[in-house]
Amino acid sequence: MREYLFMALIAAAVTYLLVPLVRRFAIRIGAAPEIRERDVHTTPTPRLGGLAMYGGLVAGLLVASGLDHTGKALTEAEGNPVRALIIAGGLITVTGFLDDWWGMDPFIKLAGQIAAAGVLVYFDLRLVYIPLPKDWGGSTSLDYTLSTIITILVVVVTINAVNFVDGLDGLAAGIVCIAAMATWAYSIFLSKSISGDNITTTAGIAAILIGTCLGFLPHNFHPAKIFMGDTGAMLIGLVLASSIVTVTPLDPAVIEEMNKFPVLLPLLLPAAVLVLPLVDLITAVVRRTSYGMSPFAPDRGHLHHRLMDIGHSHRHSVLIMYAWAFLFAFGMVVMSWQGVPVLLFPVVILLAVGVLVLMAAPRWRGRGGAHTRGSEPSDDDGPPTGPMPPILPAKGEVRPPNRPMEEPPHARAQAGGGETVIHAFPGRS
Numbered sequence: 001m002r003e004y005l006f007m008a009l010i011a012a013a014v015t016y017l018l019v020p021l022v023r024r025f026a027i028r029i030g031a032a033p034e035i036r037e038r039d040v041h042t043t044p045t046p047r048l049g050g051l052a053m054y055g056g057l058v059a060g061l062l063v064a065s066g067l068d069h070t071g072k073a074l075t076e077a078e079g080n081p082v083r084a085l086i087i088a089g090g091l092i093t094v095t096g097f098l099d100d101w102w103g104m105d106p107f108i109k110l111a112g113q114i115a116a117a118g119v120l121v122y123f124d125l126r127l128v129y130i131p132l133p134k135d136w137g138g139s140t141s142l143d144y145t146l147s148t149i150i151t152i153l154v155v156v157v158t159i160n161a162v163n164f165v166d167g168l169d170g171l172a173a174g175i176v177c178i179a180a181m182a183t184w185a186y187s188i189f190l191s192k193s194i195s196g197d198n199i200t201t202t203a204g205i206a207a208i209l210i211g212t213c214l215g216f217l218p219h220n221f222h223p224a225k226i227f228m229g230d231t232g233a234m235l236i237g238l239v240l241a242s243s244i245v246t247v248t249p250l251d252p253a254v255i256e257e258m259n260k261f262p263v264l265l266p267l268l269l270p271a272a273v274l275v276l277p278l279v280d281l282i283t284a285v286v287r288r289t290s291y292g293m294s295p296f297a298p299d300r301g302h303l304h305h306r307l308m309d310i311g312h313s314h315r316h317s318v319l320i321m322y323a324w325a326f327l328f329a330f331g332m333v334v335m336s337w338q339g340v341p342v343l344l345f346p347v348v349i350l351l352a353v354g355v356l357v358l359m360a361a362p363r364w365r366g367r368g369g370a371h372t373r374g375s376e377p378s379d380d381d382g383p384p385t386g387p388m389p390p391i392l393p394a395k396g397e398v399r400p401p402n403r404p405m406e407e408p409p410h411a412r413a414q415a416g417g418g419e420t421v422i423h424a425f426p427g428r429s
Contacts, residue, residue, distance in 0.1 A: 004184070004203060007064045008211030015056030015215030022052045023219075023226045031101050031229075045224055047100040050232025053212050054093045057239065058086055060208035073200035079124035081201050085242060088119035092159070092238050096231030109230070110156070116238055117155035118148075125245055126151040155241040162237030163230060169222035171318050175325045176236045177213035180206045182329035183243050189333065190247075202247035209239045222315050328352040 026032060026046035061082045065071045074082050095112030098104055120126065126147050130140045142150065166172035184206035191199045213236065219225050228236075331348045 003064075003067045003070045004207040006067070007060050007070065007204060008207045008214070010063045011056040011060030011208045011211030012215035013056075014059040015052050015212050016218065018052035018055045019049060019216065019219045019226060022048055025051075026226070029101060045227055047227045047229030048097060048231055049216060049220065049226045049228040050093060050096055050100075050230070050235050053216055053228060053232045054089055054235055056212040056215050057089055057208060057235070060211055061085060064204050064208065070200055070204045073197040074204055077197040077201050081123070081125060081205065081242070081246065084120055084123035084125050085205070085239065087123075088116045088238060088242075089235055091119060092116040092234045093231055096229060096234045100229035100231050113156050113159050113234065114152055116159075117152040117241075120155060120238075120242055120245065121148050121151050125242055127154065127245055151245060154245065155238060158241035158244070159234045159237035162240065163233040166228065166233040168318050169224035170217055170220050171321060172233050173213045173217050173220055173228065173236070174318065174322050176240055177210055177217070178322065178325045178329060179240055180209040180213065180243065182333050183240075183247070184210065185330070185333050187247055198246055202243050205239060205243040205246065209236065209243065212236065212239075222318065324352060 023046050026048040031048050032044040032046040061074070065075050065082050074080075092112060095104070095109060095116070099109055127142060127150050128147055129142055162172055162176055165175060184203055187199050187203040187206065191203070216228065216232070220228065328348065331352065335344060335348065
């Protein structure tokens with residue numbers, strides 16, 4: 001347990017310390033694009049935060065490889081997960097970096113995702129069978145070709161699901177952190193009854209991913225100083241997928257002696273964690289095509305946009321989706337721990353959806369949203385990632401001549417050359 005905590009702390013510390021350097025680098029090369037119509041932030045914010053996350057991931061993996069218990073599993077396990085994740089993570093980070101900086105054709109970006117997933121398969125981090133209980137026909141073995149195709153498909157879908165949900169400050173990092181916590185808890189639960197390098201590898205990867213996300217969140221939570229961009233979203237999606245893939249190749253007969261539910265959990269857990277962005281993706285495609293638009297055309301109809309439109313603040317919208325992901329993912333882990341029937345899974349789905357609907361209802365909206373009631377104070381620090389508006393004198397108020405009206409922050413930022421200036425360290429002049 002102490003080794004997992006140490007790995008998470010190293011990854012968190014390195015990520016946290018690298019973010020200011022990456023932020024200055026992103027500003028210097030111009031990786032702070034103009035505001036788009038569908039964006040919720042109001043000032044240009046640098047991207048490329050994923051570079052710091054990759055640094056934290058590599059540091060965590062290298063430190064973990066030298067530990068007594070976890071290091072043996074990570075370095076001696078079949079496929080060498082440390083080397084696989086460093087190479088695959090580096091490839092997906094370069095792909096995201098180029099997309100965040102210059103822009104990239106979607107099919108070229110997809111090719112980069114497939115190549116990164118192919119690296120995992122090359123190092124034997126792949127699904128070897130589909131785990132199913134005996135009553136359902138038993139587990140289905142996969143030949144190498146089918147195993148490769150399904151593994152790449154799982155990794156690419158997970159990468160894009162995480163990338164898709166990255167629409168608000170701290171949303172993607174927080175949801176992936178919750179997913180990694182649930183995966184880690186599941187692997188620890190399995191390790192109490194059975195042993196194996198796969199379980200230890202999964203727990204180690206999940207712990208490093210938790211630390212990486214926690215180290216980035218202080219810089220990314222609203223109002224965000226930096227965005228992870230595709231660089232970070234695709235990276236943490238890849239690492240999350242690898243943790244799910246590594247825990248699946250277990251002996252189903254051993255797990256089934258514990259409970260039928262854990263046999264299915266490697267399949268249900270990623271579905272539970274990713275159901276929110278996947279449902280949002282499906283509804284977006286239906287919505288856009290029904291209006292005669294391209295399925296890839298951007299709009300403001302996503303769930304987080306709807307939450308803010310009905311009155312929830314930026315932070316409150318993010319916390320609502322945190323709560324939903326936590327309830328759903330850990331609900332299934334607890335169910336597997338208690339040994340409940342698989343039929344309760346639909347009940348958990350209905351409960352989670354009900355909580356999401358209730359919390360998203362207008363009467364539950366957070367203070368400071370788009371439709372604030374009365375004179376309640378806001379829970380936000382101004383508009384999403386934007387400056388506070390200038391304070392104007394009240395009607396009839398005469399301002400003393402020696403106190404000029406306060407200059408708006410954006411005017412000060414643009415003084416001199418007319419270009420927006422973004423400080424590498426907010427609060428310092």
